Amino acid sequence: MFQTRVPRMFVFAAAFTLIGLFFLAPYPTQSQDDDPVITFTPYPENPVFVRGLDEEWAGACGTMFAPQVVQAEGMFYMFYTGSCERLGRPAAIGYAQSTDGIQWTPAPNNPILEPDGSGYDAMCVSIGVPVYENEQWIMYYAGNSNPCAGPGQHIGRTTAASLDGEWVRDEEPLLEAGQPGDWDEGFIMPHAVIHTEEGYVMFYSGGSEFLLPLPRLVGMATSEDGLHWTKYNDPQTNEAAYANSDPILEINADGTSRTFSAWSLDVAKTDQGWEMIFSSPCPRAEADVCPTFIGYATSEDGVRWQTYRSEEAAVLTRQDVNEDWASHCICHPSFIQVDGEYRLYFVGCTDEMNDCQIGLATGTITR
Numbered sequence: 412m413f414q415t416r417v418p419r420m421f422v423f424a425a426a427f428t429l430i431g432l433f434f435l436a437p438y439p440t441q442s443q444d445d446d447p448v449i450t451f452t453p454y455p456e457n458p459v460f461v462r463g464l465d466e467e468w469a470g471a472c473g474t475m476f477a478p479q480v481v482q483a484e485g486m487f488y489m490f491y492t493g494s495c496e497r498l499g500r501p502a503a504i505g506y507a508q509s510t511d512g513i514q515w516t517p518a519p520n521n522p523i524l525e526p527d528g529s530g531y532d533a534m535c536v537s538i539g540v541p542v543y544e545n546e547q548w549i550m551y552y553a554g555n556s557n558p559c560a561g562p563g564q565h566i567g568r569t570t571a572a573s574l575d576g577e578w579v580r581d582e583e584p585l586l587e588a589g590q591p592g593d594w595d596e597g598f599i600m601p602h603a604v605i606h607t608e609e610g611y612v613m614f615y616s617g618g619s620e621f622l623l624p625l626p627r628l629v630g631m632a633t634s635e636d637g638l639h640w641t642k643y644n645d646p647q648t649n650e651a652a653y654a655n656s657d658p659i660l661e662i663n664a665d666g667t668s669r670t671f672s673a674w675s676l677d678v679a680k681t682d683q684g685w686e687m688i689f690s691s692p693c694p695r696a697e698a699d700v701c702p703t704f705i706g707y708a709t710s711e712d713g714v715r716w717q718t719y720r721s722e723e724a725a726v727l728t729r730q731d732v733n734e735d736w737a738s739h740c741i742c743h744p745s746f747i748q749v750d751g752e753y754r755l756y757f758v759g760c761t762d763e764m765n766d767c768q769i770g771l772a773t774g775t776i777t778r
Contacts, residue, residue: 469493
């Protein structure tokens with residue numbers, strides 16, 4: 412495997428405080444009459460998945476973040492990003508499996524996807540988004556061709572016949588950051604890929620610079636085959652930043668709309684439409700602006716979203732978790748439904764560099 416020396420400060424984890432500054436603008440809140448009824452309870456034996464104590468990948472020498480949980484073949488699978496600084500290994504992707512979604516066993520061959528020093532993902536692969544269909548595993552991920560200073564400017568795709576088999580990368584990225592001056596010119600990373608009757612829909616985030624306190628917006632792309640993607644573009648927007656594509660919108664309580672900014676998110680399509688669970692700072696955050704609030708949003712078309720940001724409508728807050736292991740922030744939500752109940756997996760971190768674990772909360776959403 413190609414190896415390179417990286418700074419001791421692992422950039423993804425270090426960026427929590429910087430990225431939190433994106434959200435200093437006040438949030439609109441919805442009327443409680445319009446809020447869905449949301450009730451979630453943190454699992455009492457959190458965290459459910461922890462970093463190893465040894466200096467191994469995603470262990471004591473590195474970090475872990477960005478879980479994505481799916482069900483397939485009667486099992487639960489959690490894909491996650493990790494690193495190991497001591498070995499000079501940048502971000503890579505591994506997985507763990509579980510029979511009940513609570514007790515997790517890391518794969519013995521982790522990481523299953525790592526940079527090899529060439530191509531658009533030469534230096535970092537991260538934010539793995541798995542899709543299992545037709546007895547094949549497909550994973551979309553963020554690829555960086557530069558030393559690991561964020562997710563990079565490419566979204567790639569890799570496939571495998573089985574989780575124990577070889578992962579075969581596509582030679583070219585499927586989706587790339589925008590052109591100079593575009594809203595997503597600096598970086599791009601996937602968060603959810605959904606197969607619908609019309610084709611595939613991808614939700615991703617992007618911005619002009621990952622490590623500076625600039626807006627991180629959410630975009631949407633569509634594809635008929637999962638290989639050739641087109642970013643959503645509103646032809647009525649003429650500003651330079653939105654000439655080639657547009658971020659999706661949120662609908663405020665007064666009916667107006669604005670672009671939707673979020674730290675991380677997950678999306679599902681249901682009989683009632685689209686639903687999103689996202690992470691951001693608390694709506695009342697002033698000084699402490701790390702992501703501490705996990706909220707809910709709904710949409711009829713996947714483009715215009717109604718967000719619920721009031722504290723009464725929170726899915727989960729750092730205060731709800733109220734544990735030392737998540738004392739600094741909670742973020743990177745991933746959710747599934749099991750027997751009518753939501754299972755929300757999320758990352759919790761302390762203020763110590765790289766000290767992140769993965770927790771679970773269960774609950775219901777009625778709208």
